[in-house]
Amino acid sequence: MERTTERLVARAADLGFDLAGVAAAGPAPGAERLRTWLAAGMHGTMGSMARTADLRADPRTVLPGCRSVVVVAMSYHTNRPASREALAGNPGTVWISRYAWGRDYHRVLKKRLVRLGRWLATEASGSDWRAFVDTGPVLEREWAERAGLGWIGKNGCLINRRLGSELFLGVLLTTAALEPTPPATDHCGRCTACLDACPADAFPRPGVVDARRCIAALTVEHRGPIAPELRPAIGRTVAGCDVCQEVCPWNRRAPADRHPEFAPAPHRYLPALETLEALDEEGWREWRRGSPLGRIPFESLERNLAIARENLERERGEAGASPR
Ligand code: SF4
Structure with a gap:
């Protein structure tokens, strides 16, 4: 066919x-x-x-x-800036992954x-x-x-x-028998930018993601506590993680904003940590309404916010301690 x-x-x-x-x-x-x-x-x-x-x-x-x-x-x-850049320029804010902005x-x-x-x-x-x-x-x-x-x-x-x-x-x-379209070929070449950039060292081998370390999997899918040794790597990310895609050269020239449905809702782009900390369960449901963040129950949000708070306080302490 x-x-x-x-x-x-x-x-x-x-x-x-x-x-x-x-x-x-x-x-x-x-x-x-x-x-x-x-x-x-x-x-x-x-x-x-x-x-x-x-x-x-x-x-x-x-x-x-x-x-x-x-x-x-x-x-x-x-075309919004990469997460690390955006967070560095906006103290007190947290990161919600790009996929969840719209x-x-x-x-x-x-x-x-x-x-x-x-x-x-x-x-x-x-x-x-x-x-x-x-x-x-x-x-x-x-x-x-x-x-x-x-x-x-x-x-x-x-x-x-x-x-x-x-x-x-x-x-x-x-069940329709359709004529297949040709398969794709690999164009990563010798690049290893994503493997090198992962804050949690979640790639044991190229192409293999260890969900026990992946920040996106931990913040969105994982239920229960997150091991103390992984918490610093999560930084101020509250939902998802974009680092391995942000460093990928194939995203640099990709056309942006193709679909208004996925345009960032202003309150989900770099929200203040304090804004999210102030939400109760009903407030969280309202805040995430219409987004794909329904996979994050309130208990997971609280856990993620506590980690972001720890990391923010540490950043502030380090900034205060640095020589002028
Ligand atoms: S950053 Fe992109 S192109 Fe480079 S290795 Fe990773 S996936 Fe491949």
């Missing part, structure tokens, strides 16, 4: 997706790597990764009769993906489909690489040569 793939990619562009591609369904690329990663315990407390490993290993277990995997992407890249990408992408699925079910009459944005049992980045949207960089993110790596991904599993 070569024509259908072409039309699908065009339809995805009409729906506002920046990228779209197709891979033939079968054993998932990266399934073995996932098993090795899980066996090493690098998923930390993200038990759902282990529980869904069998489903992730083959999309045909998720959608019986699945023959194609459609992957789409939308950019959330902006509207909840799960909703934005899912709505469009459902429309794409319905369109495809008409084009390939009788075909069945299921749509996932981030939370489904699908290896999105690996399928995105196979479908040619980009390559998985040494920082574990999907990188597109034109758009960089600040991309939200969505996957449509379909």
Whole structure:
């Protein structure tokens, strides 16, 4: 169905997706790597990764009769300064990751993906489909690489040569047999900027992220206390972490602000630590409303704020102690 793939990619562009591609369904690329990663315990407390490993290993277990995997992407890249620079210039503020500045990408992408699925079910009459944005049992980045949207960089993110790596991904599993689009090739070369910049040393090998150390995983997904030796590396980051993407040369020239949905809500860009500390549970729910920060329960927010406070006080102490 070569024509259908072409039309699908065009339809995805009409729906506002920046990228779209197709891979033939079968054993998932990266399934073995996932098993090795899980066996090493690098998923930390993200038990759902282990529980869904069998489903992730083959999309045909998720959608019986699945023959194609459609992957789409939308950019959330902006030209705002890098986190370390922004925090250094704004004492007393904290960092909320770029992906969470705008509207909840799960909703934005899912709505469009459902429309794409319905369109495809008409084009390939009788075909069945299921749509996932981030939370489904699908290896999105690996399928995105196979479908040619980009390559998985040494920082574990999907990188597109034109758009960089600040991309939200969505996957449509379909029983329609579509012509695949060519897979992507790797363009990291000899660069190691992300590996060198990670404040928490979370990359035991290029392309392998140890979620037990990754600041994004710790602040967003991890429940419970964070080990004292990791707390200084978190700095004043309260949700997510952007460092390994901010240093990536492929994000330097990426076009910015492509989608108004993901434009920064002013209160989520560099908020004052004190503003967040003053929130109660209801206040936090209101503050994060409409954003993807629903994955951070109030207890995790309190934990993250306490770490940011510790680190801010230490910074202040060091600044006070430095010779003039
Ligand atoms: S910073 Fe360099 S090594 Fe890391 S993902 Fe980007 S290009 Fe690849």
